[in-house]
Amino acid sequence: MSADPRLRSRLQAQQPAAVPPPPPPPPVDPQPMGLDGASDAVGQPAVDVVSDDKFKLKFCTVCASNQNRSMEAHLQLASAHLPTISFGTGSLVRLPGPTVSTPNVYQFNSTTYKTIHQELTNQNEHLYMQNGLLNMLGRNLNIKGYPERFQDWVPGKPRLEHAEDQGAAGTEAGVVDVVITCEERCFDAVLDDLHNKGGKLNRPVHVINVDIRDNHEEALVGGRAIRDLALRLNDAADKERETHGEGGWASGSGAARQGFDERVPDILAEWQENWPNMPALWSLAWF
Incomplete structure (x- = not known):
């Protein structure tokens, strides 16, 4: 497990991102749970969708280009009704x-997926349909x-313009409880950026890396694994709040939050036993 990122003195230089292998067309309705033996795993959450009357942790998924792995995980978590x-x-x-x-290169924060989809369709529809890019963008x-x-994200800045995003309900305040990255260099970049931002909100956030190869097949399995982990974490947080009350939770303090924070490494270790092909890292950081 990683140490507190505030104590880290290194600031790793960012390496140029390699062009990821193109994904093939995704299944129309992938089943997020119960595949690859996960349904029989010890400690598996009893449900794969969190009801609206239950407490919900807030999640953030991260990869290099916000196209393949982080978006599959985003879809899986949103489908579980998690913010x-x-x-x-x-x-x-x-x-x-x-x-x-x-490679095709675009700007973050301004170029829409729809624009990219249309541009690649006009450029070479057959090629990008064959290699799966158009399906991914769709x-x-x-x-x-x-x-x-x-x-470029400012934690704590309201995200009201994202009301139409899947999983948007609950993220309006612009804070999350858990950040899940899909590659170690993204994990390092997230920790370095949070360190540089200075933790102005003084709110703890768990940063977890689930190492996933950048192709569609691995992203699909990885999305299921991340969904499993998120549900385990959410179940633990809900139980801590039931035991200790919700006092201080919103500010990242209180007995329930402390109990949850202490349980995260053990939950991750249990999850890892059931997903041994997805090496994981963990660190505590602050917004």
Whole structure:
């Protein structure tokens, strides 16, 4: 497990993002739970959808370009009725192009998934349908409007303009309880950025990396794994609040929050036993 990022003195230089392998078309209605033996796992959450009358942790999913892995995880968590936002950590959005040396490059925070979809359709519909990019973008544009960059996010700034995003309900205040990254360099970038932002809200946030290869098959399985982890964490938080009350939770303090924070490493370790092919890292940070 990682140490408190406030004590970390290193600031890793960001490496140029590699162009990810293109994903094939995703299934129309993937089943998020009960595959790959996960349904029989010890400690598996009893439900795969959180009812609206239950407490819900707020989640953030992160990959390099906010296109494949973080968006599949975003979809899985939103489908479980968990408040969810998502980001990328790269300097630009990079997607495969006609050759390895000529990727398609776009700006974060302004270029919509719909625009990218239309541009690639006009550029070479057959190629991008065959390699799965158009299917991926079609999924994305039904989740939210455009890819966002984590380093440009201001924690605590209201996200009212994202009301139409899937998983938006509960994220309006612009804070989350758990950030889940999909690659170690994204994990490092998130921790470094949170350290640089200085924790002005003085609110704890758990940062967890679930290492997922950047192709569609791995992203789909990884999304299911992240959903499983999120439900375990949410169940633990709900039980702590039932035991100790919700006093101080909103400000990141109180007995329930302390109890939940202490349980996170053990929950992650139990989850890891059931998803051994997805190495995980954990650190506590602050907004």
